[in-house]
Amino acid sequence: MPFDWLKRRLTTPDVSRPPTDIGGDDGTATARIAAPRPTGPSRPVSLATATRDYARAVEGGTLDRLGVDAHRRLLLAMGPEIWAWQRARKLTSQTPWRASPNRGERHERLSAMRQMMDDLTTWEQALATLDAEAGRARFYNGPVPPDLEVPPAVMRLIEARRAAAEERAARRKPRSDEGGGGPALTPDAAVRHP
DSSP: OTTTHHHHHHHOSSSSSEEEEEEOSOOOOOOOOOOOOSOOOOOOOOOOHHHHHHHHHHHHHHHGSHHHHHHHHHHHHHHHHHHHHHHHHHHOOOOOOOOTTTOOHHHHHHHHHHHHHOOOOHHHHHHHHHHHHHHHHHHHOOOOOOOOOOOOHHHHHHHHHHHHHHHHHHSOOOOOTTSSSSOOOOOOOOTOOO
């Protein structure tokens, strides 16, 4: 029969209970078809496992091919802040951050938050890269990438940094009434022409 391989594939022995084959009309026993696997929620994973799996997917180029359930599992294990930071690192072509399995999860989360707060240039570059990608997508009528969910504490630091830079630039600006802030330049006597 040409579909014997399919019957063998769909038939699995069940170790937990004795087989209950149902006899056919002609006296032959028919094989039991395997029950589908339960599709309930998967077990939550640790932060170290989630960051390891994420890093492997990014480095292997398979992150875009992961299913929705795999993305949700990684997001739930990492949390929205670390997930956004991982995305910012990916947008800026940096290697993904990995939590150490030898340290406690609480310590790793605090360490990650400290690194997020110190790494403001990555966030700014990621936002600029995302703006450029969104502009290209609009120009070519493609799908616009989703926004980067920057944590509020990091956004406050970025805004304070921008405000300080604007203030420094305003102080360096030449005065409009005299054209410059330095002394007036006069040519040497040898250069003057009568």
